[in-house]
Amino acid sequence: MNTRYAAIQSIAATLPRFARAEPDAFHAAQQAFGSCVFSDAVMRQRLPEAVYLTVRRTIDLGDRLDVSVAGAVAEAMRDWAIENGATHYAHVFYPLTGLTAEKHDSFLEPDAHGGAIAKFSAKQLVSGEADGSSLPSGGLRATFEARGYTAWDVTSPAYILEAAGGRTLFIPCAFCASTGDALDKKTPLLRSMQAVDRHARRILALFGEPEQKVDANAGCEQEYFLIDRRLFLLRPDLISAGRTLFGAKPPKGQELEDQYYGAIHERVLAYMIECERELTRLGVPVKTRHNEVAPGQFEVAPIYEQANIASDHQHLVMSLLQRTAAKHGLVCLLHEKPFKGVNGSGKHVNWSLNTPTANLLNPGETPEANARFLVFCAAVIRAVSLHGPLLRASVAHAGNDHRLGACEAPPAIISVFLGEHLTELFEQVAASASREPRHGKKALALGVNCLPLLMAEKGDRNRTSPFAFTGGKFEFRAVGSSQSVAGPIMVLNAIVADSLDTLATELETRVNGDPGRLSAAVQALVKEVWDAHSRVVFNGDNYTAAWHEEAVRRGLENIPSAVDALAQYVAPETIAAMTRQGVLTERELRARYEIYLERYIKDIAVEARLTQEIGRTLVLPAVSQAQGRLADTVLKLRQLELPADTSTLAEVSRLTVSLQEELNLLAEISREVEAHHACKVGHARYMREKVVPAMERVRELADALEGLVDDVLWPLPTYQELLFIR
Ligand code: ADP
Ligand code: MG
Numbered sequence: 152m153n154t155r156y157a158a159i160q161s162i163a164a165t166l167p168r169f170a171r172a173e174p175d176a177f178h179a180a181q182q183a184f185g186s187c188v189f190s191d192a193v194m195r196q197r198l199p200e201a202v203y204l205t206v207r208r209t210i211d212l213g214d215r216l217d218v219s220v221a222g223a224v225a226e227a228m229r230d231w232a233i234e235n236g237a238t239h240y241a242h243v244f245y246p247l248t249g250l251t252a253e254k255h256d257s258f259l260e261p262d263a264h265g266g267a268i269a270k271f272s273a274k275q276l277v278s279g280e281a282d283g284s285s286l287p288s289g290g291l292r293a294t295f296e297a298r299g300y301t302a303w304d305v306t307s308p309a310y311i312l313e314a315a316g317g318r319t320l321f322i323p324c325a326f327c328a329s330t331g332d333a334l335d336k337k338t339p340l341l342r343s344m345q346a347v348d349r350h351a352r353r354i355l356a357l358f359g360e361p362e363q364k365v366d367a368n369a370g371c372e373q374e375y376f377l378i379d380r381r382l383f384l385l386r387p388d389l390i391s392a393g394r395t396l397f398g399a400k401p402p403k404g405q406e407l408e409d410q411y412y413g414a415i416h417e418r419v420l421a422y423m424i425e426c427e428r429e430l431t432r433l434g435v436p437v438k439t440r441h442n443e444v445a446p447g448q449f450e451v452a453p454i455y456e457q458a459n460i461a462s463d464h465q466h467l468v469m470s471l472l473q474r475t476a477a478k479h480g481l482v483c484l485l486h487e488k489p490f491k492g493v494n495g496s497g498k499h500v501n502w503s504l505n506t507p508t509a510n511l512l513n514p515g516e517t518p519e520a521n522a523r524f525l526v527f528c529a530a531v532i533r534a535v536s537l538h539g540p541l542l543r544a545s546v547a548h549a550g551n552d553h554r555l556g557a558c559e560a561p562p563a564i565i566s567v568f569l570g571e572h573l574t575e576l577f578e579q580v581a582a583s584a585s586r587e588p589r590h591g592k593k594a595l596a597l598g599v600n601c602l603p604l605l606m607a608e609k610g611d612r613n614r615t616s617p618f619a620f621t622g623g624k625f626e627f628r629a630v631g632s633s634q635s636v637a638g639p640i641m642v643l644n645a646i647v648a649d650s651l652d653t654l655a656t657e658l659e660t661r662v663n664g665d666p667g668r669l670s671a672a673v674q675a676l677v678k679e680v681w682d683a684h685s686r687v688v689f690n691g692d693n694y695t696a697a698w699h700e701e702a703v704r705r706g707l708e709n710i711p712s713a714v715d716a717l718a719q720y721v722a723p724e725t726i727a728a729m730t731r732q733g734v735l736t737e738r739e740l741r742a743r744y745e746i747y748l749e750r751y752i753k754d755i756a757v758e759a760r761l762t763q764e765i766g767r768t769l770v771l772p773a774v775s776q777a778q779g780r781l782a783d784t785v786l787k788l789r790q791l792e793l794p795a796d797t798s799t800l801a802e803v804s805r806l807t808v809s810l811q812e813e814l815n816l817l818a819e820i821s822r823e824v825e826a827h828h829a830c831k832v833g834h835a836r837y838m839r840e841k842v843v844p845a846m847e848r849v850r851e852l853a854d855a856l857e858g859l860v861d862d863v864l865w866p867l868p869t870y871q872e873l874l875f876i877r
Pocket of ligand 2 (some may be wrong): 296
């Protein structure tokens with residue numbers, strides 16, 4: 152039997168079975184929350200008080216870690232882990248592949264008497280050596296010095312993960328070369344957290360506030376597709392590229408709009424419940440689940456957390472989504488565009504700046520809090536205006552090229568949505584005119600002399616903006632679903648820190664020790680920022696062609712190609728800001744540029760090879776079989792002197808000849824790549840300008856044939872099957 156049909160039959164024969172809900176499931180979940188985490192409560196209970204307080208100072212105040220406490224922490228961590236069933240520990244880190252990396256070691260070590268003891272020392276906690284020769288370094292590490300080092304991140308709690316019948320203690324780590332160059336995503340993220348803290352505190356000091364740590368917080372909404380594993384395994388393109396390289400549009404797509412927020416299918420819900428149960432144990436505060444717009448597409452969102460922890464947790468969410476799927480006979484696709492012509496998946500990163508007591512992107516109760524809010528908002532607007540292309544670069548990779556600027560995602564032009572009221576407010580400040588509160592709305596006294604009154608209102612919902620103020624937070628919507636959020640958050644922190652730095656310096660100079668000058672200084676500065684940078688503010692529909700033209704007039708860049716966007720990593724303004732803030736050195740930026748270009752090239756090269764292989768070994772044979780059958784029928788009918796329709800045969804033959812030609816052309820173009828090997832950008836451009844369109848032409852012909860060829864002969868599960876069969 153046709154393998155597709157066999158897979159479908161097997162799916163049909165497997166009825167999902169569920170246990171009944173526990174009578175007290177809520178309290179069980181409440182009890183289980185964070186039960187696998189070496190949490191604050193566990194540390195307080197198990198660490199000597201002095202050690203506990205030292206660790207807390209590092210976590211709460213950002214003080215440098217006093218390594219002398221590591222011995223006590225290691226001991227407590229080991230005992231706790233072993234009591235909870237762990238046999239191994241692993242340093243988990245986030246290399247520039249964007250994936251999670253882990254190296255496991257056993258706690259078990261032989262003693263001198265033929266037995267074994269549990270061993271986990273300070274040294275093993277604090278740092279590990281990882282042969283990094285197979286992880287990307289972009290030239291930061293010569294291959295003869297392939298070692299990389301992992302370093303314990305004390306601010307992100309360790310946890311125990313159960314998999315395949317074993318439990319392992321995971322220790323979140325940074326990863327760098329022996330030169331100290333960051334080879335990962337966490338190190339610059341941590342540096343950016345420090346930068347934003349440093350300069351936000353300067354602003355707070357001007358407002359006479361007590362010194363407190365300022366943290367960036369993030370909440371990341373993850374979109375994903377689920378498909379049956381039996382169908383997945385019949386698609387080499389999904390297996391190796393994460394997206395379909397062939398596949399005609401299904402008769403029914405998402406046009407009926409019956410998916411979004413629809414009732415969740417039981418098989419999917421059972422999967423979600425298991426994911427959530429596991430994530431809850433790991434202390435990931437998952438909150439929301441729902442159907443997304445496309446068939447087979449879903450979303451999970453946690454409650455926001457400190458950004459470094461949110462980023463580690465986001466990696467956990469992605470890996471658990473994928474691992475749990477396998478247990479349910481499903482596959483979770485995190486690619487930005489698994490299906491052509493169907494909405495892709497993104498990851499909205501909600502971001503804000505907070506002290507332990509206040510959200511700095513919220514207008515507050517007091518006049519000072521409102522003025523402060525304006526300064527922080529102005530800093531963000533200025534940062535995006537100056538570094539929009541860098542934000543674009545932070546979401547640039549082959550997968551996201553399919554999504555940005557398509558109908559479901561913001562365009563590759565970075566602008567800021569503020570909403571009507573906030574925009575008006577800035578305009579008012581800029582015009583230096585005060586105004587009456589609007590009738591019927593609660594007015595917030597802005598207080599600072601001459602500043603107008605601010606309406607307490609959540610930002611409007613504008614789903615088309617790449618970077619929207621949505622009340623107390625900005626939502627960065629251009630992030631791709633498969634990406635680590637560490638990169639985009641690091642860029643955001645760094646550029647805002649740089650902007651806060653400039654604004655703080657201006658205010659400090661103008662106030663010059665006399666708090667009486669603060670309000671006038673704030674007003675003048677906010678006006679200057681608005682005059683220079685309001686060009687980046689756009690509240691309208693980002694999808695329209697009119698905006699794309701307008702954006703050009705405003706001098707905002709539209710960068711649809713990842714290859715072009717990535718160049719921003721080494722633009723002079725990027726290098727200046729990143730080095731000024733101590734987030735990335737020029738060497739580290741150049742390495743990233745190199746690594747991301749290389750990644751782009753490899754991604755497309757894999758797709759090109761898959762296109763060839765699937766085209767030649769699956770599509771063409773099926774098509775020629777179909778042709779043979781059609782031809783036989785025509786011949787037989789003619790022998791019987793019956794009317795024979797040859798139009799399908801003619802069309803199939805015409806398309807097949809073209810398909811063969813395009814496959815040959817793709818092979819030729821792929822061979823010519825070698826001429827471009829010397830120059831990485833040139834190589835990447837060639838992939839984008841020559842290879843991608845050649846693949847696309849192959850696909851168009853194959854997809855047309857899919858609509859003509861006998862279904863029984865078609866080897867690849869169709870879009871209809873992939874998207875609608877549960
Ligand atoms: P929506 O995007 O659909 O409006 P919500 O506003 O409820 O949904 O929240 C989306 C995400 O934003 C959640 O992860 C939520 O925790 C997060 N979020 C809410 N407030 C903040 C904040 N101040 N800082 C960072 N993230 C936040
Ligand atoms: Mg959202």
